[in-house]
Amino acid sequence: MRIRGCHRSLAVAVVTGALVAALASCDSGENDRAEPVDAGRVRVVEALKQLIKDHHLPGAQVVVTDRGQVWTASAGVGDLERGTPVPDDARVRIGSNTKTYVATVMLQLVAEGEVDLDAPVERYLPGVVHGPGIDGNRITIRNLLQHTSGLPEYAAENGAPAKPGQLDFQAARWVTVDTAEVVRNALTMPADFEPGARWAYSNTNYAVAGMVIEKITGESVGAQITRRIIEPLGLRDTYYPDPGETDIRGPHPVGYAEIGGKRVDYTMMNVSGAGAAGAMVATGADLNRFFTALLDGKLLPPAQLSEMKKTMALPVSGPPLGYGLGFMRSELSCGKESWGHGGDIDGFETRGGVTADGRSVTVIVTEVPEAPEASADVTKVVDTALCATD
Known part of the structure; x- marks a missing residue:
């Protein structure tokens, strides 16, 4: 020890x-x-x-x-070959936790009068969001942030063959991907359902949301996140990778993935394909600071934070879960309410949350578990940590 x-x-x-x-x-x-x-x-x-x-x-x-x-x-261990531990201040890829940062920037733009949550995407990206059963005039910004748009998923599932129009992340591991092209390809697939009819997680929603932010601000979504969130909160170990960047800056463990039945080092990768849906890097401590600041109202005015926290129940077994605008609510075994997100990307899984009394937790695993039972047990560690009292 x-x-x-x-x-x-x-x-x-x-x-x-x-x-x-x-x-x-x-x-x-x-x-x-x-x-x-x-x-x-x-x-x-x-x-x-x-x-x-x-x-x-x-x-x-x-x-x-x-x-x-x-x-x-x-x-x-943080490195199977060397037997070294996970660094205390480990920087890891945080996957879909990125979506909460993107949603926060979008809601700041709403507060500034630059975006209308219930306006159609067509207003901001004319001619972009169209395809079989897909009409940007009927899909709102709110639909994108809450995964109720019906847009098809652009990312091939881990280990599954990519469908026509989907991006194979492992095949594109070293490739700098253009988000607009990814979205164009994805929208050749038919809509999953009518906008607002139900909830279904789709990374395409946040690829499009990132494009909206860039169109409105004239800056990259990474630059906006840095200026509006990372710098004001002093998150020194959080960053949005540069285009083409493949390594993780600073201390970090090795991230592993199962490929062809073998566990391989998957730490290095070009995450431009993940983009606004999941590209960011952070430490557990910085994630805790971000989610705590968000829930405390330090990043959004009350009206926009209230919109973010308007959740719809998710069709899952176990404790109730609700999804807001890039913000997820869960009920803990001790009766508390937790807010956060979570993320999976080749090499790393992150789960966590923050409670109203200010206790925040992040759990990092250096391989995305394949078995549902394993992911459930990661969540149990979060529950144990949030319910424990120091």
Whole structure:
């Protein structure tokens, strides 16, 4: 076990019952004072260890922020070849958490009078959103942000052959992709349903939303996110990758993917294909700061935050989930309400949330679990961490 400051980091590799003793006697600085064992924290670390053990994942990390204090625990390893742990301040690809940043920028533009949530996409991108059963005059900005547009999915499912019009991310791993071309190709497929008829997750919605932001502002969506969110919040470990950028800046674990039945290093990739739907990089601590600031009303006026939090129930089993405008609400086992998003991209899965009392959690896994049970157990770690009390 590796421990650096009990309040800050608990890194767990192959851990035994020494955890409790280590928590009780960890170094507290110059005075070398012992801190009491925190039962809630122990439960979180044990849940993280169990996740690695049960599902044979390479590595995982939980980052908990509560009352201004941040602590981090890691299980497994951050590099299978070297056997090194997940870095304390690990930067990872955050996938679809990017959508919440994009939705926040769009709602800031709404507050500034530049965008009307219930205006048709055609107003902002004339002639762009059209195809079989697809009419940009009937699809609103709200439909895009809430996944009720009926636009077909442009991204081929992980491991599944790409359909005509879809982007195969693994085939395009090193390619700089043009979003407008991706959208044009996707819209050769028929609409999934009439706008507003139901909910269905589609990355195409946020590819189009990103195009709207760029058309209105004259800047890239990455530049807008940086200027409006990253810089004001001081998120020094968060960024939107440059076009053609393939590595992850700063300390990071290896991200793995199962390809052809083999686990391979998938850390490096060109994420231009993910774009506004999932390109960003951040640490767990920065994700916690972003979602906390958003829920606290530091990024949006009350009217726009209220619109963002208007959710529709999702057709899923288990605890109720609701999807707003790039913002998801879930009910925890302890009765609390949590807000966040989550993201999957080759190499990394991130799950988390923030509660009204200000406790925020991010769980990172260095491989997207293939089994639904594994993803469910990642969510259970989030639940355990959000419900625990320090």
